[in-house]
Amino acid sequence: MATMNDVAREAGVSLSTVSYVLSGKRTISEETRLAVQSAIRKLDYSPHSGARALASNRSNVLGLMAPLRADVNVSVIMQFVAAVVTTARTYNQDVLLLTQDDAGGLERVTSQSMVDGLLMMDIEARDPRIPLLAKLRKPVVLIGLPDDPQGLSCVDFDFAGASRTAVRHLVDLNHRSIGFIGSPQASLERHATYADRARKGFTEACDAAGVSSTLRACEPSMPALTEALTAVLDDDDGAATAVTALVVHNEGLLPLLHEALAVRGLRIPEDISVVVIAPEDVALAATKPWTAVSIPAHDIGRAAVEMVMDRLNSDKPVEVRLIVPTLVQRETTSAR
Amino acid sequence: MATMNDVAREAGVSLSTVSYVLSGKRTISEETRLAVQSAIRKLDYSPHSGARALASNRSNVLGLMAPLRADVNVSVIMQFVAAVVTTARTYNQDVLLLTQDDAGGLERVTSQSMVDGLLMMDIEARDPRIPLLAKLRKPVVLIGLPDDPQGLSCVDFDFAGASRTAVRHLVDLNHRSIGFIGSPQASLERHATYADRARKGFTEACDAAGVSSTLRACEPSMPALTEALTAVLDDDDGAATAVTALVVHNEGLLPLLHEALAVRGLRIPEDISVVVIAPEDVALAATKPWTAVSIPAHDIGRAAVEMVMDRLNSDKPVEVRLIVPTLVQRETTSAR
DNA sequence: CTGTTAGCGCATTCAC
DNA sequence: GTGAATGCGCTAACAG
Numbered sequence: 001m002a003t004m005n006d007v008a009r010e011a012g013v014s015l016s017t018v019s020y021v022l023s024g025k026r027t028i029s030e031e032t033r034l035a036v037q038s039a040i041r042k043l044d045y046s047p048h049s050g051a052r053a054l055a056s057n058r059s060n061v062l063g064l065m066a067p068l069r070a071d072v073n074v075s076v077i078m079q080f081v082a083a084v085v086t087t088a089r090t091y092n093q094d095v096l097l098l099t100q101d102d103a104g105g106l107e108r109v110t111s112q113s114m115v116d117g118l119l120m121m122d123i124e125a126r127d128p129r130i131p132l133l134a135k136l137r138k139p140v141v142l143i144g145l146p147d148d149p150q151g152l153s154c155v156d157f158d159f160a161g162a163s164r165t166a167v168r169h170l171v172d173l174n175h176r177s178i179g180f181i182g183s184p185q186a187s188l189e190r191h192a193t194y195a196d197r198a199r200k201g202f203t204e205a206c207d208a209a210g211v212s213s214t215l216r217a218c219e220p221s222m223p224a225l226t227e228a229l230t231a232v233l234d235d236d237d238g239a240a241t242a243v244t245a246l247v248v249h250n251e252g253l254l255p256l257l258h259e260a261l262a263v264r265g266l267r268i269p270e271d272i273s274v275v276v277i278a279p280e281d282v283a284l285a286a287t288k289p290w291t292a293v294s295i296p297a298h299d300i301g302r303a304a305v306e307m308v309m310d311r312l313n314s315d316k317p318v319e320v321r322l323i324v325p326t327l328v329q330r331e332t333t334s335a336r
Numbered sequence: 337m338a339t340m341n342d343v344a345r346e347a348g349v350s351l352s353t354v355s356y357v358l359s360g361k362r363t364i365s366e367e368t369r370l371a372v373q374s375a376i377r378k379l380d381y382s383p384h385s386g387a388r389a390l391a392s393n394r395s396n397v398l399g400l401m402a403p404l405r406a407d408v409n410v411s412v413i414m415q416f417v418a419a420v421v422t423t424a425r426t427y428n429q430d431v432l433l434l435t436q437d438d439a440g441g442l443e444r445v446t447s448q449s450m451v452d453g454l455l456m457m458d459i460e461a462r463d464p465r466i467p468l469l470a471k472l473r474k475p476v477v478l479i480g481l482p483d484d485p486q487g488l489s490c491v492d493f494d495f496a497g498a499s500r501t502a503v504r505h506l507v508d509l510n511h512r513s514i515g516f517i518g519s520p521q522a523s524l525e526r527h528a529t530y531a532d533r534a535r536k537g538f539t540e541a542c543d544a545a546g547v548s549s550t551l552r553a554c555e556p557s558m559p560a561l562t563e564a565l566t567a568v569l570d571d572d573d574g575a576a577t578a579v580t581a582l583v584v585h586n587e588g589l590l591p592l593l594h595e596a597l598a599v600r601g602l603r604i605p606e607d608i609s610v611v612v613i614a615p616e617d618v619a620l621a622a623t624k625p626w627t628a629v630s631i632p633a634h635d636i637g638r639a640a641v642e643m644v645m646d647r648l649n650s651d652k653p654v655e656v657r658l659i660v661p662t663l664v665q666r667e668t669t670s671a672r
Numbered sequence: 673c674t675g676t677t678a679g680c681g682c683a684t685t686c687a688c
Numbered sequence: 689g690t691g692a693a694t695g696c697g698c699t700a701a702c703a704g
Contacts, residue, residue, distance in 0.1 A: 014675045046448050052698055053389075054680045054698070056698075082435060086435065094445065102421075256595075349691085350690065350691040358682095359683080364689075368689085386682095392682075
């Protein structure tokens with residue numbers, strides 16, 4: 001492995017000149033720059049990241065703590081991760097992957113100066129990691145919205161707004177009684193805030209519009225879905241106005257939903273309108289593309305990286321950024 | 337941040353003594369060791385990874401190149417990744433995540449000495465990365481089995497054996513005509529070797545047992561599945577002996593399969609037996625647990641890390657390891 | 673515009 | 689069993 005010294009000798013310049021050619025931190029004459037660059041190519045030189053980290057106090061690595069359990073949302077998680085890695089590269093950063101259950105990992109990678117900053121996925125309402133993170137003296141961005149961010153920056157999709165947008169769309173189409181089929185019970189129990197917020201936004205919007213609402217959690221399986229539909233559609237309380245539209249916030253159910261409604265003799269959208277809250281590609285994967293408020297996993301991941309990098313390079317103030325939802329009408333909603 | 341120097345001063349010993357206490361590479365008296373350790377705790381010292389990498393020529397980081405597209409197999413991929421990260425930690429290594437489409441990433445992280453070794457997922461039959469990897473002078477392990485490993489070590493599940501095991505199970509149950517529903521066409525086209533090998537093993541085993549076989553690729557959607565079932569079950573050629581059993585190698589189809597067969601009036605296992613090739617948890621997630629040859633993603637990930645670490649610490653010879661399949665009979669197969 | 677030099681924090685070779 | 693000294697490869701302050 002060639003070192004910077006070798007390059008300097010080969011190019012007939014000093015060590016620091018090579019360094020400055022690489023970093024661009026001072027002006028170099030065209031001539032010497034070319035000489036250095038050709039020496040670099042000739043020797044196939046590349047800088048040693050450890051040495052650079054030691055001297056510059058920057059590792060060019062971001063830590064990403066991601067939930068790697070085989071949960072319902074794997075595809076969303078993958079999209080986040082992909083977006084984070086891809087965006088990080090545009091800032092010349094690499095990504096070190098930490099798993100959710102590696103509790104000590106955060107402390108370790110920061111105290112050893114392995115990472116310049118941290119991104120945390122899958123934040124819960126009262127996430128126990130937050131107080132730890134708040135002490136770390138490295139930039140941290142939470143992907144998710146806890147009850148109390150304790151001075152940490154956050155970015156997330158506006159799930160409450162997503163539900164409201166979905167409801168307004170349906171209300172505009174004259175639906176007066178709307179059902180909500182949400183994340184599995186487990187998500188609610190561990191207080192994944194996206195689940196809570198989506199539910200809350202739904203209820204609020206229905207109340208505000210004066211339409212009746214019915215909520216149900218649901219596991220991603222056919223029997224669970226069948227049961228949930230029964231509960232929502234055959235609800236006696238709402239007998240006055242039968243449910244004519246659904247908001248579904250559960251990617252795992254989408255492949256099953258058409259079939260489950262067909263079994264009940266319900267056609268989409270003639271008999272029942274459906275809006276899903278899901279990643280774009282999932283919504284489009286169906287034979288009949290879903291009208292959807294899409295979860296822009298890629299945008300969120302990108303925003304998260306931008307936010308850490310901002311805080312690495314300057315000291316921007318704390319920021320909580322909510323990504324605005326947009327609804328795209330496709331083939332699964334219609335007026336009644 | 338405290339440095340080793342600070343610790344040495346605090347403990348009243350020399351720099352090197354601290355270093356040796358940490359590495360254990362020479363014997364230290366109980367007394368001074370305790371002194372050093374308490375100084376470490378008192379100052380909350382932890383070593384600087386960059387400095388360590390510079391001096392020792394080891395980063396304690398493994399690179400993992402993973403396919404982060406929203407493919408059918410996301411859950412399997414997640415399990416691999418989780419296994420790799422978890423196992424790496426037991427070797428005191430962290431994991432740097434590279435995406436499949438970051439072509440230059442491999443070259444970059446190795447030439448900059450960011451990683452001590454590399455793991456590559458999702459290897460294709462004639463993967464263009466292999467010649468590059470073969471030149472890298474760092475330990476590499478492929479998770480997958482290319483046509484020509486070019487001197488690289490590989491580890492993978494024995495997909496051909498998995499199909500054979502499934503077929504033998506069904507043959508033992510007196511099935512004489514078996515259908516295979518496999519990965520999407522796209523997987524075949526990019527020559528993901530798992531798809532090819534599973535198909536091949538299936539055909540061979542059926543031929544060897546003298547039972548008739550029908551194969552079909554299938555996208556993970558209800559219409560595609562319906563069509564595939566029609567093709568396999570209503571195949572005129574096999575009119576002599578109707579298909580009474582299926583081998584399914586496609587996780588995405590499992591939530592749909594029960595329903596799709598029910599629509600045709602087929603009960604599992606009374607009318608048709610089904611063996612799936614899928615991760616354990618996927619096979620168990622169904623209401624009626626699938627008889628399955630399980631894909632031990634965790635074992636494979638662990639083996640891969642073990643293999644790189646072996647080659648980092650000593651120079652073991654090249655090795656190609658195939659993980660042996662095992663079938664667990666559950667509720668979806670029966671004798672006829 | 674360029675060169676000289678002093679660390680960055682640690683591992684390790686000598687010397688005792 | 690311990691300490692002193694050197695160098696890993698690079699950045700950036702200082703000095704022209």
